[in-house]
Amino acid sequence: MIETVENAAQLAVVSICGGVSLYRAIRRRSRLWVLMTLFYGTFLLGLLYWLLYLLFYGLTPQFRYISEMSWYTAYVFLFMILQTIADPGERSVRKRSLLLCPVFAAGMAVLYMQFSSWLSNICSAAIMSLLMYHAARGLIYHRKKPQHGAWSGFYRLMLLFCASEYLMWTATCFYWSETLENPYFWFDILQTVCFFLILPAVERVEQSAKAVAQT
Amino acid sequence: MTYYIENIYICLAAPLLVSVLYLRGKKQASMIFLLVGMTACLLSSYISTFAAAIHHTTLVMASVEITPIIEESMKLFPILFYLMVFEPKKEQAADEAVVSAIGFATFENVCYLLTNGAANTLHLIIRGLGTGTMHLVCGMIVAVGLLTLWDRLYLRIAGTIGLLCVAMTYHAIYNLLVTQGGAAAGIGYLIPIVTAGFMLVFRRNIYKFLKIS
Numbered sequence: 196m197i198e199t200v201e202n203a204a205q206l207a208v209v210s211i212c213g214g215v216s217l218y219r220a221i222r223r224r225s226r227l228w229v230l231m232t233l234f235y236g237t238f239l240l241g242l243l244y245w246l247l248y249l250l251f252y253g254l255t256p257q258f259r260y261i262s263e264m265s266w267y268t269a270y271v272f273l274f275m276i277l278q279t280i281a282d283p284g285e286r287s288v289r290k291r292s293l294l295l296c297p298v299f300a301a302g303m304a305v306l307y308m309q310f311s312s313w314l315s316n317i318c319s320a321a322i323m324s325l326l327m328y329h330a331a332r333g334l335i336y337h338r339k340k341p342q343h344g345a346w347s348g349f350y351r352l353m354l355l356f357c358a359s360e361y362l363m364w365t366a367t368c369f370y371w372s373e374t375l376e377n378p379y380f381w382f383d384i385l386q387t388v389c390f391f392l393i394l395p396a397v398e399r400v401e402q403s404a405k406a407v408a409q410t
Numbered sequence: 411m412t413y414y415i416e417n418i419y420i421c422l423a424a425p426l427l428v429s430v431l432y433l434r435g436k437k438q439a440s441m442i443f444l445l446v447g448m449t450a451c452l453l454s455s456y457i458s459t460f461a462a463a464i465h466h467t468t469l470v471m472a473s474v475e476i477t478p479i480i481e482e483s484m485k486l487f488p489i490l491f492y493l494m495v496f497e498p499k500k501e502q503a504a505d506e507a508v509v510s511a512i513g514f515a516t517f518e519n520v521c522y523l524l525t526n527g528a529a530n531t532l533h534l535i536i537r538g539l540g541t542g543t544m545h546l547v548c549g550m551i552v553a554v555g556l557l558t559l560w561d562r563l564y565l566r567i568a569g570t571i572g573l574l575c576v577a578m579t580y581h582a583i584y585n586l587l588v589t590q591g592g593a594a595a596g597i598g599y600l601i602p603i604v605t606a607g608f609m610l611v612f613r614r615n616i617y618k619f620l621k622i623s
Contacts, residue, residue: 237572240579247586248474251594257467258475261582268575271568 197373201380202246205387209239212394227279231397234272235390241265263315270322277329277353280400282346285329285336293335296327303361310368319364323357330354345403349396352389359386413524419452422517436502443488443506447513450484454514455521457484470589478581485514485545486552486574493556504553511549515542540599543606544584548577550609 213235220228241262248256256262297320304320330353337346359382366379375381426445433441457480462472489507492498498506519538528534555573587598 233572237576237579240576240583244579244583244586247583251586251590256475257471258465260479261475261579264479264575265579268572271572275568 197375197380199246199249201383201387202242202249205383205390206239206242206246208387208391209235209242212390213239215394225401227276227397227401230272230276230279231394234269234276237265237272238269238390241269259311259315263318267318267322270326273353274322274325274329276397277326277333280346280349280397280404281329281333282336282343285333288332288336290332290335293328293331296331297324300324300327303364307364307368323360326353327357330357342407343403345396345399349400352392352396356386356389356393359383359389413521415452415455415521418520418524419448419517422520423448436505439498439502439506440509443492443509444513444516446488447485447510447515448517450488450510451481451514451517451521454481454484474582474586474589478578478585481514482548482574482578482581485510485549486570486577489552489556490570500556503556507553507556508546508549511545512542514549515545518545536599540584540588540602544581544602547602547605547609548581550606551577551580 213232216228216231216235219225220232241264244265245256245262248254300320300323304316307316307319330350334347334350334354337343337350363379363382363386366377366382370377370379423445426441426448430438430441430445454477458472458477459469461476461480462469465472465476467476485507488510489503492506493503518541522537522541523534552573555569584598584601587594587601589595590598
C-alpha cells in the first residue's frame with residue numbers, strides 16, 4: 196500500500212513537472228525544454244506502467260525491462276540535458292579523481308548483479324557513470340566562479356539525484372518490508388524532491404547562461 | 411479448432427505480393443512495407459509464444475510484459491534497415507514506418523477475429539479501432555523521431571533507442587489496461603484514439619515545432 200501511495204505521489208510530481216516543461220518547450224521553442232519534456236515524459240510512462248501493474252496485480256512486474264528501459268531512457272535524455280547546458284570550458288577539466296565515477300558505478304553494478312540481471316545493471320552502470328562524471332566535472336569547473344552559482348547548484352542536484360538512485364537500489368537489496376521503516380521509501384521520496392527541484396534548477400541555468408552571454 | 415496463422419498470412423500476403431510486381435515508385439514501397447508489417451506480426455507471434463514458454467508465463471502475462479518489447483522491436487528493425495541500406499528521404503521513411511505499423515495491426519486484427527469470433531460488432535469496432543490506432547501511434551512516435559533526430563549521430567543512436575522504449579512502454583500500458591476488462595479496458599482503448607486524434611489535429615504544428623534547431 197505504502198509503495199502505491201509513494202509511487203502515485205511521484206507520478207503526480209513528474210506529471211506536473213512534465214506539463215510545465217511541455218508548456219515552456221512550446222512557448223520558448225527551445226531544444227533544452229524539449230529534452231526536459233522527454234526526460235519527464237519517458238520517466239512518467241515507465242512509472243505509470245509500474246503503478247498500474249501494482250494496482251492491478253498487487254505486486255511489482257516479474258520482468259522489469261519495460262519500466263527499467265523507460266527510466267534508463269529518461270536518464271539518457273537527462274544526460275543530453277547536461278550536454279546541452281554544459282559550458283564549452285568544462286571539457287578542459289582533466290582530473291584523475293573523476294575516474295572514481297565509473298569505478299564506483301562498476302563496483303555497485305557488481306554488487307547488484309548478485310540480486311538482479313546483469314544486462315540491466317550494465318546499462319544502469321553505463322548511464323549513471325556518464326551522469327555522475329559530467330555532473331562532477333561541471334561542478335569542479337563552475338565552483339570557483341561566483342557568477343556561475345546556478346550551474347554549481349544544478350550539478351550538486353544532479354549528484355544528489357544519482358546518490359538517491361544508488362541509495363534506493365542498495366536499500367532494495369537488503370530491505371523488503373512494506374512499511375515506512377524501509378529506507379527505500381525515504382530515498383524514493385528524496386528522488387521525488389530531486390525531480391521537482393530539477394525544473395527550477397534548469398530554469399536558473401538557462402537564465403544565467405543568457406546573462407553571462409550578454410556580459 | 412486449430413488455426414494456422416502461416417496459412418492465413420499466405421492468403422493475405424499473396425495479392426499484396428502480386429501487386430508489388432505491378433506497382434512502381436512510392437506505391438510499390440508502401441505495398442512492400444504493408445507486407446513487411448504483416449510479416450513482422452507473424453514473426454512476433456512466434457517469438458512471443460517462444461519467450462512465454464521459456465519463462466513459464468501465461469499468454470496474458472506475456473502480452474503485458476514480453477510482447478510489447480518484441481512487437482515494437484520487430485516493427486522498428488525493417489525501418490532501420492531501410493534507412494541504413496537504401497538511405498531514402500526522411501519523409502519517405504516516416505511514411506513507410508506508419509504503413510508498416512498498419513500492416514502489423516491489420517494482421518493482428520485478423521488473428522484476433524479468428525481466435526475470438528466476429529459476432530460482437532460493437533466490441534470489434536472498439537477493439538479494431540483501439541488496437542489498430544495503438545500500432546499506428548507507436549509507428550508515428552518512431553516516424554516523428556526519425557524525421558527529426560536522424561541528422562546527428564548522437565541523437566540518432568540515443569533517439570532511436572529512446573523512441574523504441576517510449577513505443578514499447580506505451581504499447582505495454584495499452585495491453586495492461588485492455589487485458590483487465592471493464593472500465594480499465596475502455597480507458598485503454600480510448601488512449602490511442604485520443605493520442606491519434608491529437609496528433610492528427612496538431613500534425614502540422616508538431617512537425618513544424620520539432621524542426622527547431
